[in-house]
Amino acid sequence: MLLEVKDIVKRFYGVTVLNKVNLGFAGGEVHALVGENGAGKSTLMKIIGGIYHADEGSVLVDKTAVKISNALDAAKLGISIVHQEYNLVPDMTVLENVMLGKEMTGRLKAIDKESSKAYVEEIARKDGIKVNLDKYAGDLSSAEAKVAEILRACTNSMRLLILDEPTAALDDDDVASLFSLIRNLKARNIGVIYISHRLDEVFHICDKVSVLKDGKHVGTWETGAIDRDFLVKAMVGREITAVFPPRPTTKREGTKKILCIEHLSDASHFQNVSLHVGQSEILGIGGMSGHGQRELLRALFGAGKITSGTISIEGKPVVVKHPADALKYGMAFLSDDRRNEGLAQTQSVERNIAYPSLNRYHRNGMVRTKVQHALVGDLIDRLGIKLASERQIVQNLSGGNQQRVVLAKWLPLNPRILLLDEPTLGVDVGAKVEIYKILRDLVSQGISIIMVTSDMLELLNISDRIIVFYEGSVSAEYPGEVATEEIIMAAASGKPMAIGGMV
Numbered sequence: 001m002l003l004e005v006k007d008i009v010k011r012f013y014g015v016t017v018l019n020k021v022n023l024g025f026a027g028g029e030v031h032a033l034v035g036e037n038g039a040g041k042s043t044l045m046k047i048i049g050g051i052y053h054a055d056e057g058s059v060l061v062d063k064t065a066v067k068i069s070n071a072l073d074a075a076k077l078g079i080s081i082v083h084q085e086y087n088l089v090p091d092m093t094v095l096e097n098v099m100l101g102k103e104m105t106g107r108l109k110a111i112d113k114e115s116s117k118a119y120v121e122e123i124a125r126k127d128g129i130k131v132n133l134d135k136y137a138g139d140l141s142s143a144e145a146k147v148a149e150i151l152r153a154c155t156n157s158m159r160l161l162i163l164d165e166p167t168a169a170l171d172d173d174d175v176a177s178l179f180s181l182i183r184n185l186k187a188r189n190i191g192v193i194y195i196s197h198r199l200d201e202v203f204h205i206c207d208k209v210s211v212l213k214d215g216k217h218v219g220t221w222e223t224g225a226i227d228r229d230f231l232v233k234a235m236v237g238r239e240i241t242a243v244f245p246p247r248p249t250t251k252r253e254g255t256k257k258i259l260c261i262e263h264l265s266d267a268s269h270f271q272n273v274s275l276h277v278g279q280s281e282i283l284g285i286g287g288m289s290g291h292g293q294r295e296l297l298r299a300l301f302g303a304g305k306i307t308s309g310t311i312s313i314e315g316k317p318v319v320v321k322h323p324a325d326a327l328k329y330g331m332a333f334l335s336d337d338r339r340n341e342g343l344a345q346t347q348s349v350e351r352n353i354a355y356p357s358l359n360r361y362h363r364n365g366m367v368r369t370k371v372q373h374a375l376v377g378d379l380i381d382r383l384g385i386k387l388a389s390e391r392q393i394v395q396n397l398s399g400g401n402q403q404r405v406v407l408a409k410w411l412p413l414n415p416r417i418l419l420l421d422e423p424t425l426g427v428d429v430g431a432k433v434e435i436y437k438i439l440r441d442l443v444s445q446g447i448s449i450i451m452v453t454s455d456m457l458e459l460l461n462i463s464d465r466i467i468v469f470y471e472g473s474v475s476a477e478y479p480g481e482v483a484t485e486e487i488i489m490a491a492a493s494g495k496p497m498a499i500g501g502m503v
Contacts, residue, residue, distance in 0.1 A: 003025045004025075007058070031194065034428075039211075093133065260312045331418075347393070456488065
C-alpha cells in the first residue's frame with residue numbers, strides 16, 4: 001500500500017470531524033473519496049497534505065509512519081494536492097508557476113529559463129500534458145489552469161496525486177482530456193485520490209470508491225461491484241427518490257416578463273443576445289464552458305462592461321454599470337467562486353449574512369444587534385443552514401452550507417431576480433436536493449431566476465425554460481419539459497434541433 005491512514009481523529013472547537021478513520025491508497029490506482037459536504041473528505045486530504053495536523057492517529061507511506069507538518073513535507077514524500085479553487089499566481093506564466101520555489105539557476109544564481117522550460121516540457125511530454133508554458137496564468141481557461149496545476153504537481157517527483165473536484169468547472173471535452181491524463185498517470189504507477197460529487201465520473205474513471213459520512217469511514221468498494229443507487233444510499237444514509245422538485249403544473253403562457261435584454265453585447269464574450277425571464281420562472285442557460293454564459297450573467301450584475309444593447313426591468317429601461325445599480329433594481333448574484341467573490345471567509349456566518357443589508361440593523365450609527373441576530377437566525381432556519389452557532393467562521397462550513405449563506409445574505413434585500421452562476425458547484429447530492437427545494441420555494445414567492453449551469457441533469461430538471469449558448473450567442477431556446485441531453489448538446493455545438501416550433 002502506497003499510503004495509509006490509521007485511526008485518524010480530528011477535532012475543531014471540540015467538534016469531532018474525523019473519527020477513527022482507516023483507509024489505504026495504492027499506486028497505479030484511481031481511488032474515489034465521496035460523501036456529503038461536511039463528511040470529512042477535505043479535512044482528511046488536508047491532513048495527508050500537511051495543511052492540518054491530526055489530533056490522533058498516524059499516516060504511513062510504504063508502511064512506515066511519517067510526520068507531515070506542512071505542504072513541503074508532503075511534497076518530499078511525493079504527495080501533491082490540486083485543490084478545487086484556483087491556486088496559480090495570475091501575473092506569472094505557466095512555466096513560472098510550475099517552477100515556483102524550485103527554479104533552476106545558472107551562473108551568478110540567475111534563473112535559467114531555458115533549462116527550466118526544457119525540463120518542464122520533458123515532463124509534460126512524458127505525461128501527455130498539453131499547455132502553453134508561456135501563457136499567463138490569469139489568461140488560462142478553467143481546464144488549462146487545472147492542467148497547469150497537475151503539471152506543477154508532476155515536477156515534484158509525485159507518487160500520489162489528490163484531485164479535489166477536478167471537473168467542477170470543465171465541459172465534456174475538457175473532462176475527457178483530464179481523464180486521459182489521469183490514465184497516463186495511473187499507467188506510471190502513480191496513485192490518484194479523486195474527490196468528486198459527480199458520481200457518474202466516479203464510476204467512469206475510478207477503480208475503487210470509499211465513503212465518508214459524519215467523519216466516519218462507511219466502507220470501500222470496487223466500482224464495478226456496486227451501482228449509483230447503492231453509493232448514494234451509503235453517502236446519505238437513505239434512499240433519495242426525488243432529487244429534483246416537480247415543476248409547477250400551471251401553464252406559463254402570458255407570464256409577466258420581469259427582465260428583458262435586447263441585442264446585448266460586450267467587447268469579446270457575447271454578442272447580440274436577446275432573452276427574457278418571466279415572473280416566478282427559472283430560466284436555465286446551458287452550453288459549452290467559455291461560450292459567454294458566465295460573462296453575460298456578470299454583466300447583468302454590473303461586473304462586466306456592456307458595449308451595446310438594452311436592459312429592461314418590468315418594461316422600464318435601466319442602466320447597469322456597477323453591482324450597486326443591479327442591487328438597486330432588485331438583482332442579486334451568486335458567483336461560481338464563492339470562496340473569493342461570495343463570502344468573507346474569515347468572518348462569521350452572521351456577519352456574512354448581515355453585510356449587504358447593514359443599514360437595516362443601524363440606528364444613529366449603532367448596530368441593533370438584537371434585530372440583526374433575529375433576522376440572521378430566521379434566515380438560517382429558513383434555508384436550513386447547518387452550523388454550530390451564528391458566530392462560526394464561514395470557511396469552516398461545508399460547501400453546501402456556504403452556498404446557502406451566500407443565498408441568505410441577499411434575501412433581506414427582497415430581490416426580484418436572482419442571477420445564479422453554477423448554484424450547486426462543489427455541492428454533494430444531499431445538499432443539492434435541499435438547494436433545489438429552496439430555489440423552487442423562492443420562485444413560488446414570485447422571485448425570478450436566471451441560472452447558468454454546466455450540470456446537464458440540473459439544467460434539464462430545474463429549468464422551466466432553457467436557452468443554449470454557442471460562440472457567445474443564443475443558439476436555441478426550449479421548454480424545460482421537452483428538452484433532452486441530445487437536444488441541448490446539438491444546440492451547444494451550433495446545430496440546434498427544431499422542437500415544437502422552437503429553436
